[in-house]
Amino acid sequence: MSKNQDLLNRRGEAVPQGIASMTPIFAAKAENAELWDEDGKRYIDFAQGIAVCNTGHRHPKVIAAVKEQIDKYTHTAFQVSAYEPYISLAERLNDLAPIQKAKTIFFTTGAEAVENAVKIARAHTKRPGIIAFKGAFHGRTNLTASLTGKTAPYKMSLGLPTPGIFHAPFPIPHHGVSVEDAIAGLETVFKVDIEADSVAAIIIEPVQGEGGFYIAPPEFLQRVREICDQHGILLIVDEVQTGFARTGKTFAIEHSGVEPDIMTVAKALAGGFPLSGVIGKSDIMDALNPGGLGGTYGGSPIGCVASHAVLDVIDEEKLNDRSTRLGARMIERIKAMKDRNDTAPIGDIRGLGSMVAFELVTERGTHKPDPAATGALIKKALERGLIILSCGYFGNTVRILAPLTIPEDQLEEGLDILEQALTDIA
DSSP: OOHHHHHHHHHHHHSOTTSOOSSSOOEEEEEBTEEEETTOOEEEESSHHHHTOTTOBTOHHHHHHHHHHHTTOSOOTTTTSOOHHHHHHHHHHHHHSSSSSEEEEEESSHHHHHHHHHHHHHHHHOOOEEEEETTOOOOSSHHHHHHOOOOTTTTTTOOSOOTTEEEEOOOBGGGTBOHHHHHHHHHHHHHHTOOGGGEEEEEEOSBOTTTTOOBOOHHHHHHHHHHHHHHTOEEEEEOTTTTTTTTSSSSGGGGTTOOOSEEEEOGGGGTTSOOEEEEEEHHHHTTSOTTSSOOTTTTOHHHHHHHHHHHHHHHHTTHHHHHHHHHHHHHHHHHHHHHOSSSOOEEEEEEETTEEEEEEBSSTTOOOBOHHHHHHHHHHHHHHTEEOEEESTTSOEEEEOOOTTOOHHHHHHHHHHHHHHHHHTO
């Protein structure tokens, strides 16, 4: 029996089925864009822990910073015995975020950041309502699963959602929802679900992650900002998957010129170490009294020094610019695959920087989703040595999350495997 199969059997006995197995392999080693499983097989990793390792697996600068910190201290709890890396990282993010006069607090996971962003918004506005968008993904906790706009698998068997949360349409023109349709749908929420004066915040991903890599048009984000201003509603921008050079900007919201009131960050923030944060306007962030925010592991010193190293790498290796170049190459290659007659039919292709995706469809020239082909593609790519993920509530979107530090020959190798897999399943 292979090591992978043995571990898969042990996992089935020891771990609840509620945590999914996206692949049947188990990691033994990873470096930058490469990963080796327990049986010694090598893969090009276009998943990177779901957009966590934008700077690649085990970037030397990140590992060095963590090793140095471990020799000093690993945990004191910031609210008991504080430490400098937390303060300096907060200062750094306050300067980087497109928010004037910001403050930052750190947590551990993206869902925890979203939970606290909602908590802060409600405390500041003294209002209960939150509006999210159809197709959104904000987490798997009780509150964040209610914010998430996708039923399967995140809301199944959970009963009624958390009260006070409503969903508006997200613009996806090729699936029949224009910007004007989405704005009209948002206004309809005010008419039939909750009055605008009772809404604390609207939360949105600049590019939907799990929802399908659908890009919010700048004009849509600008209109949402105007609606928030008109009604005294806060705008929360969820940058958990889009942040830290993934889209060619440090934060994806920068493409629109919109200033959020609050931002949530996580995933690529610390290059593989657990760290998340909420960044917001200082008067909003100070809405709760001392003790009203925090968490035992929030803002781990190990995560903070790792994040400093990540931000250094983004700057020194010019990863925003490289993200744009790599993403353009990905789209160029996928368009060429779409034009072939011997591959599975490809529908819409989209990307912002290196946050790139394409849809598989049942027939060329249409947008009818083919989730079965998508599953087959992911399986075949894995057999050939490429790790890719699907997403979207139609189940037919393939997302590419190659590290921004990937050598160009490995990028081409991964795209070659993708092309081969598309012909395999045709």
